[in-house]
Structures are given as structure tokens and as C-alpha cells.
Amino acid sequence: xxxxxxxxxxxxxxxxxxxxxxxxxxxxxxxxxxxxxxxxxxxxxxxxxxxxxxxxxxxxxxxxxxxxxxxxxxxxxxxxxxxxxxxxxxxxxxxxxxxxxxxxxxxxxxxxxxxxxxxxxxxxxxxxxxxxxxxxxxxxxxxxxxxxxxxxxxxxxxxxxxxxxxxxxxxxxxxxxxxxxxxxxxxxxxxxxxxxxxxxxxxxxxxxxxxxxxxxxxxxxxxxxxxxxxxxxxxxxxxxxxxxxxxxxxxxxxxxxxxxxxxxxxxxxxxxxxxxxxxxxxxxxxxxxxxxxxxxxxxxxxxxxxxxxxxxxxxxxxxxxxxxxxxxxxxxxxxxxxxxxxxxxxxxxxxxxxxxxxxxxxxxxxxxxxxxxxxxxxxxxxxxxxxxxxxxxxxxxxxxxxxxxxxxxxxxxxxxxxxxxxxxxxxxxxxxxxxxxxxxxxxxx
Amino acid sequence: xxxxxxxxxxxxxxxxxxxxxxxxxxxxxxxxxxxxxxxxxxxxxxxxxxxxxxxxxxxxxxxxxxxxxxxxxxxxxxxxxxxxxxxxxxxxxxxxxxxxxxxxxxxxxxxxxxxxxxxxxxxxxxxxxxxxxxxxxxxxxxxxxxxxxxxxxxxxxxxxx
Numbered sequence: 183x184x185x186x187x188x189x190x191x192x193x194x195x196x197x198x199x200x201x202x203x204x205x206x207x208x209x210x211x212x213x214x215x216x217x218x219x220x221x222x223x224x225x226x227x228x229x230x231x232x233x234x235x236x237x238x239x240x241x242x243x244x245x246x247x248x249x250x251x252x253x254x255x256x257x258x259x260x261x262x263x264x265x266x267x268x269x270x271x272x273x274x275x276x277x278x279x280x281x282x283x284x285x286x287x288x289x290x291x292x293x294x295x296x297x298x299x300x301x302x303x304x305x306x307x308x309x310x311x312x313x314x315x316x317x318x319x320x321x322x323x324x325x326x327x328x329x330x331x332x333x334x335x336x337x338x339x340x341x342x343x344x345x346x347x348x349x350x351x352x353x354x355x356x357x358x359x360x361x362x363x364x365x366x367x368x369x370x371x372x373x374x375x376x377x378x379x380x381x382x383x384x385x386x387x388x389x390x391x392x393x394x395x396x397x398x399x400x401x402x403x404x405x406x407x408x409x410x411x412x413x414x415x416x417x418x419x420x421x422x423x424x425x426x427x428x429x430x431x432x433x434x435x436x437x438x439x440x441x442x443x444x445x446x447x448x449x450x451x452x453x454x455x456x457x458x459x460x461x462x463x464x465x466x467x468x469x470x471x472x473x474x475x476x477x478x479x480x481x482x483x484x485x486x487x488x489x490x491x492x493x494x495x496x497x498x499x500x501x502x503x504x505x506x507x508x509x510x511x512x513x514x515x516x517x518x519x520x521x522x523x524x525x526x527x528x529x530x531x532x533x534x535x536x537x538x539x540x541x542x543x544x545x546x547x548x549x550x551x552x553x554x555x556x557x558x559x560x561x562x563x564x565x566x567x568x569x570x571x572x573x574x575x576x577x578x579x580x581x582x583x584x585x586x587x588x589x590x591x592x593x594x595x596x597x598x599x600x601x602x603x604x605x606x607x608x609x610x611x612x613x614x615x616x617x618x619x620x621x622x623x624x625x626x627x
Numbered sequence: 628x629x630x631x632x633x634x635x636x637x638x639x640x641x642x643x644x645x646x647x648x649x650x651x652x653x654x655x656x657x658x659x660x661x662x663x664x665x666x667x668x669x670x671x672x673x674x675x676x677x678x679x680x681x682x683x684x685x686x687x688x689x690x691x692x693x694x695x696x697x698x699x700x701x702x703x704x705x706x707x708x709x710x711x712x713x714x715x716x717x718x719x720x721x722x723x724x725x726x727x728x729x730x731x732x733x734x735x736x737x738x739x740x741x742x743x744x745x746x747x748x749x750x751x752x753x754x755x756x757x758x759x760x761x762x763x764x765x766x767x768x769x770x771x772x773x774x775x776x777x778x779x780x781x782x783x784x785x786x787x788x
Binding site: 201222225236237521522529530532533537538539540541542543544546547548553554555560561562563564585586588589590591 | 635675748
């Protein structure tokens with residue numbers, strides 16, 4: 183039984199972990215940086231240990247310092263939260279070597295999912311569909327790949343990155359000319375003419391499945407849709423993913439579970455898919471082998487405390503629930519409130535919060551470490567908190583979100599509150615017609 | 628502070644549903660440790676927590692906000708020199724990555740747009756550039772220092788027009 187738990191994180195997730203630990207009678211030791219010594223998690227933890235100065239490289243990201251602090255505090259387990267060291271195999275290994283339980287998956291799962299190419303090949307072995315594609319060094323090879331992937335497709339330089347030299351080809355008759363151009367450009371730009379051919383998904387959605395495993399059993403807790411993003415950062419998440427035909431939804435669940443089984447996965451993890459918004463064909467993207475920021479929407483519709491299950495499994499116990507005990511009930515939406523000036527290209531806005539009014543009431547959950555007077559340091563990410571609303575169905579949840587956002591005010595720093603008011607009122611969002619390109623079509627300003 | 632939460636989020640939701648049925652518009656709970664104000668607003672309710680005004684007796688000592696660099700820099704007289712202020716608070720770096728040579732050293736010539744350094748704020752990097760041609764007269768902030776917005780990072784001696 184875990185009696186003393188070290189929390190190697192900060193902010194809202196540290197507070198979230200403390201909450202469940204306290205309910206379970208576990209003593210918490212927060213390892214925080216000097217900049218977070220007056221934070222709410224530091225006030226609420228049973229004990230506080232300084233792991234280092236403000237810079238995360240010397241505190242939250244320092245394996246050596248975190249392990250030393252945890253050893254000194256004589257804890258039984260370390261919860262890494264999300265970000266920082268949570269998915270670092272070397273960290274999990276160092277925790278085990280120190281004789282401490284790691285609240286996360288086995289090192290083998292972290293290794294398998296930590297590298298994108300390896301993750302893709304493990305997923306293929308587990309029978310998951312991946313975005314069709316492959317590399318070709320000659321015109322003939324590229325043509326052969328194109329026949330496999332189908333149209334529309336994208337041509338990318340194998341050696342390239344960041345969208346440079348990317349070409350979209352809509353039909354076979356356009357291929358020849360575009361291949362020549364793409365290969366010439368790739369050679370000129372990168373000294374390597376090889377081309378990667380990939381199916382182009384014009385209208386894609388980001389859909390993920392929450393998994394729980396104990397090494398023997400793998401369960402899923404339904405889907406989440408996180409399509410509303412900007413620069414690959416999620417802004418809005420909801421559960422379950424709306425408007426997906428039942429057959430496809432079941433297939434997505436089953437695919438995620440088979441990856442979890444293949445890994446003999448232990449703990450909480452999320453399998454992410456790109457879903458074609460028109461055909462609902464889905465493709466494995468990656469797996470996050472940790473708790474995620476958006477986990478509360480799943481908790482809201484299943485009633486399962488995911489942190490509790492993580493702690494159970496880390497302790498060597500079996501999961502406390504079975505698949506037939508998991509029922510999806512209602513709909514939940516989370517919005518991320520960040521200290522950013524979204525009208526100025528999401529420029530960071532650290533500082534002192536002079537006033538924090540969060541909504542309260544039925545169907546409203548607020549996960550935040552920011553109260554009136556809190557300091558938002560410039561050293562870490564900009565998340566101030568998460569507003570999670572739930573309702574009996576999606577339209578009830580959307581309505582509650584719109585209303586709750588009218589009761590949310592952050593003063594002293596710029597925040598994304600009014601951006602979320604714009605999103606919540608957007609007709610595409612209201613009718614669940616959302617793709618990863620949602621932000622491009624947002625009325626700025 | 629081995630603090631109890633005192634009021635769980637569920638407790639707060641319960642209190643809101645009780646007072647919502649009443650005619651009250653505001654409920655205030657204050658202890659030596661915190662202050663919670665629940666208020667009606669736009670058909671709903673807001674919760675405002677304040678743990679910071681109430682002193683936490685056994686909380687760790689207050690930590691200084693990164694202010695160290697500001698005072699020293701502000702005290703410098705800038706006669707004939709153009710100060711380069713930090714556009715954002717964060718960590719100031721003189722080089723693009725650890726071990727790399729600095730963007731500029733004292734005595735270097737700069738032009739409008741020459742990169743002088745970078746500031747990391749909330750995991751995003753912003754560059755600091757020269758506003759016009761001149762010479763780097765003095766670098767006031769060391770690599771890797773935590774700085775406030777408007778901290779003067781360096782002084783530039785502008786070319787005579």
C-alpha cells in the first residue's frame with residue numbers, strides 16, 4: 183500500500199493528484215522549485231521539498247535532483263503528472279533503481295511509445311491502421327507508393343521538415359509533374375531526392391481513447407475529441423467524441439485496446455487517432471503513456487477517478503473496475519484557460535493575478551492552482567486552469583459552457599477566457615462540426 | 628501547510644445549489660487561512676478563492692519574484708546610450724543554445740534588427756533585436772538570468788545620425 187507519495191510536478195495537476203491522494207489517506211510530498219514555493223499545491227501538500235531553482239532544467243526536469251529529493255523524503259512512490267519527466271524512460275528507470283514505485287507504465291512501454299517511428303511499427307504489429315504512406319527513392323517507387331496510398335496525397339521530402347517542399351496531389355494525372363518538381367526541390371534543399379508519400383486527410387479530427395491497464399487487463403473509457411487546436415496545442419476537449427457512427431466508434435475503441443494489450447500496458451494511457459471527418463476512417467498517431475491534461479472530461483462521463491486507478495496499478499494491484507462497469511453517461515467539455523494574449527498571436531502573459539473569479543455550481547468542475555493573488559511565473563507553461571462542464575447531452579453541456587464562461591474572469595494577466603467565449607458561440611462548435619482546421623476559420627478579433 | 632481542503636469542489640457545488648434557491652446574491656466564508664466569496668453573476672455563480680491574503684503560518688518563506696536584475700539595471704545612467712529593455716519577463720539567454728557563442732559581445736557592431744539575445748517565457752522563445760545601428764557598449768544581464776519585463780539588458784551606443 184502506498185503511504186507516502188512524491189509529486190514531481192507543479193500547477194493544477196499537482197493539486198489534482200494531492201486531492202485524490204488525500205481522499206485515499208496517502209501522505210503527499212510535493213517536490214517544487216523555488217519559484218513555486220508559495221503556490222497552492224505547496225500550501226496543500228502535506229510536506230514540501232525544494233528540488234531546485236526556478237529553471238525547470240535544474241528542478242522539475244532534473245532526474246538527479248528529483249530522485250535525491252524523493253529518497254530524502256522516504257516516499258514509496260512518485261507521481262510524475264504530465265509533461266516534465268512523465269514519459270522519460272531514464273527517469274522511470276532511475277525511480278525503480280532507487281527502490282521507489284513509478285506511477286506510470288513500464289519502462290518498456292515508455293520506450294516503445296517514446297519514439298514515433300517505433301510507435302508506428304508497434305501499432306502496425308498490433309493491427310492498428312496508420313496513415314498510409316512510405317518513402318520512395320525513384321520516380322517508379324514513388325508511383326508505386328501512390329498506388330498504395332490513394333488520392334489525395336501529400337509528397338514530402340524525406341530529409342525535410344516543417345512543411346517545406348510539401349506538395350498536394352489530388353489525382354493520378356497530376357502525379358508525374360509534381361513528383362519531378364518535389365524530387366528536384368528536395369535534392370536542391372536537402373541534398374536528398376527521396377520523397378515520402380502520404381495520404382492527405384483534408385478534413386481531419388483528433389480523437390483519442392482513454393485506456394487503463396494493469397498488465398493483465400486493458401480497459402477503455404471511451405473517446406475524447408481534441409480537434410480544436412492551434413499550433414498542435416489543444417484548446418478545447420470533449421468526451422465522448424461527438425457525431426461518430428457507432429460501428430466506427432467501437433472500432434476505434436477496439437484498436438486502442440489492442441495496442442494496450444500488445445504493450446501489456448500498466449496505468450493510464452491515451453491512444454491518439456486522426457479521424458477522417460467525412461469517412462470516419464481512422465489512423466493511429468501516437469500514444470501518450472501518462473495522465474493527460476484533458477483527463478477530467480473522461481472522469482466526468484464515467485465517474486472513474488483516473489488518478490486513483492493509476493495509484494492502484496502502480497501499487498501492484500489489479501484495476502478496481504472492469505469494462506462492463508464503465509458506462510458513458512452524458513457529455514463533458516473542457517476549455518484550457520491559459521495566460522496568453524490570444525489576440526497577439528498567443529503571446530505569453532505571466533504576472534500576478536489580481537482577481538480570479540471561476541464559475542461554480544452544478545455540472546461545473548474547475549481544476550486550477552490559481553486564486554486571487556497568485557503569481558504566474560514566466561518559467562513554466564501558461565495553463566492557469568481548466569473549466570470542465572458536463573450535461574446530460576452535448577447541447578446541455580455546450581449551453582452550460584456558454585453560461586459558465588460568462589462567470590469566469592481573470593484579471594492581472596491576459597488570458598484565453600474571451601477566446602473560449604468566441605469558440606463556444608461559434609456555430610461550427612455548437613453543431614459539432616469541428617476539424618483540426620477549426621482555428622483557421624475562427625473570426626479573429 | 629498540511630492543509631485540509633476544508634471545502635471540496637463538491638461542497639462548493641452543494642453550497643451554490645442551496646443558496647441558488649434562496650434570495651441571496653452573495654455568500655462569504657472567511658477563516659484565518661482563506662476567504663471564499665460566492666456571488667451571483669449572469670444567471671450563474673462565481674467562486675473567488677483567496678489563500679494569499681490570509682497568511683499561511685507555516686508556509687515556506689516567500690520567494691522573491693525575479694526582481695534581482697531590475698533594480699541594478701534601472702540604476703544605471705544611460706547618458707548618450709540607448710537602453711535595450713526586455714519585452715517580456717522570463718529567462719534571458721545571450722546565445723541560441725548552451726555552449727554556442729553569444730549573439731553579441733561588448734564592442735560588437737549591430738544594425739537595426741541584429742539579434743542581441745533571446746528571452747524564454749512560458750516555454751516560448753522571443754528574440755531581442757537592436758532598434759538601430761550602433762555598438763554594444765555594455766551588457767548588463769548575464770546569460771541565464773531571470774528578468775522582469777522592461778529590465779534593461781544592455782546599452783547600445785548609437786551611431787551618430
